[in-house]
Amino acid sequence: MKSVLIHYGRLVGSSLLLLLVVITILFLLLELAPGDPLRALLGDAPASEAFRARMSAEFGLNDPIWQRYLTYVGNVLTGNLGESIVNRMPVTDLILSRLANTLILAVTTMAISTPLCFLFGAIAARTRRRWLDGFISGGSVALFSIPNFWLGLMLITFFAVNLGWLPATGSNAYGEPGIALEYMILPVLCMIANDFAFRTRVMRSSTIEALSQDYIDTARSKGLSSDQVLWRHGLPNAMLPMVTMIGLGVGTLLAGSVLIERVFGWPGMGLLMVDAINNKDNMVVLGVAIVMTVTILIANILTDITYGLVDPRLRARFSRPVRSSA
Template sequence: MKSYLLHLGRLLLSSVILFLVVITVLFFLLELAPGDPVQSLVGDVPISPEFRAQITAAYGLDLPAWQRYFAYIANVLTGNLGYSFGTNNEPVLDLILSRAGNTLALAVPAFILSTVGGIILGSIAARTRRRWLDAGISGIAVGLFSVPSFWFGMLLIMVFSLWLGWFPTQGKAPYGESGIALPYLVLPVITMATSELAYKTRIMRSSMIESLGQDFIDTARSKGLNPRRVLWGHALPNALLPMVTVAGYSLGFIFAGSTLVESVFGWPGMGLLFVDAINSQNNMVVLGVAIVLTVTIIIVNFLTDIVYGLVDPRLRARFTRKAGAPA
């Protein structure tokens, strides 16, 4: 137990270090980025030096970069992500939280669809190894994994929205209505899930093939068990162990990939907020969204490591041996 807690402590420390590195790199990259945030704030109109100095001082842009960096780190550690550049001067955290639900509405169904679909398709491909069904599933998976998500999303819009007219192209609900309408959800979720579905299918196929080659599978077959029961009842639980890690990490990729998907479909989530903030040089919002996404990914990965350590008997045995080893 002590060895396992030490392992978790190392994971937590590495997560904190990664978090600080991400903030530092992003902050100074934005500092080096070309453009004038003051001019972006007021628009394409001439401004007097006095007015520019007033805006610069109001947002703290007159301070040295290193001083603003440490002040920003101190604010982030207390949950203050700063204020958005704009007329409303809205807190960045409130702005992000108002969009987070829309991003979750895409990410959660995409995660479930890609994980469940990957397990089923990968298992079927492994069961029909070296046959036409395996070749078809594997070939389609490789193809879909190679396709950029924004291109695939535009292809879906062209086919199912413009040609067939089945689904809308932009937004999350008809104009003037609140909430999320199901027809607006279908194409973005499929786009977000497709690449991860293809990857998980390949991983599950390899894991299932390895599981089907184990001795306990031969024992189950020798007892005359139904092939489906051997596949789903005996081989599948053992093959799911690598999927725990893959599924956990994929959730982070899904959140990160929401930027492109939301931009293609005009979905008002954190990804679209991130893109709009970059275009308007709203650095506080850019940093805020990046920090929230980074924290989310780090937490998911940390929890994935914990879950994997609990479900994998090999890791439990390793920590048990270390704990019981003589000093």
């Protein structure tokens, strides 16, 4: 038990350190980037120097960069992500208004692609070096190689413009609250393509490696059929690396959602971040990046815990008593 607490204590500590590094790097990059934040607020409208000076003082733009950095880190520790210079709203409120939309896309994508990659990866491994394996493997490589933003544009062109079956952008009809199912289909398909392709290849390789182990030969010597060997003994062990891939997939989905939401006009955190970058709304960019980073770190910690629960080797290692060096 003590070794488990030490392990996860180190994991949480390294995650917090990584979060601080991400905040520091992003803060410096945004501060050093060219552009005037007040220009995003004022646009081309004429403004007196007194008004500009008052707005700069209100948002702390006149303070030295090190002072702004320390102030921002202190605010983040209290849960305050600052105020949007464009919307004049707390960044936390802006993110919370978009967070659910992004999570709906990510969770739906993972819920559909995960069982599919298990199934097709196992089938490809079972039919190794045959036409079905070549078809699944070749299709996975092709899907993984296609840029998701280009695939999104092609889906819009075919299903929305040419056929008129599905809406091209948005999450619901204009003025209607919530999310309509038909608006989710194209962005979810686009996100599934890349996620499914990569993890299917990993599942295939993991299954092939599991089927080459000695315990598989033992199972076959007991008279079990090839399908029984695959589903009873091969897949349970092949799924262990997939636990890690699912955790890492959270980061991939969140990163990919930035482009997907921009292409489909989906009102999530990705679109919010793109608009904030265009407007040089640094507080919003930092806030979205922090929320995404925290989500990824939490997913990695949960993945580590899950892996420790399903892998008997890790359970045995953690159950050993910690020996004193004396």
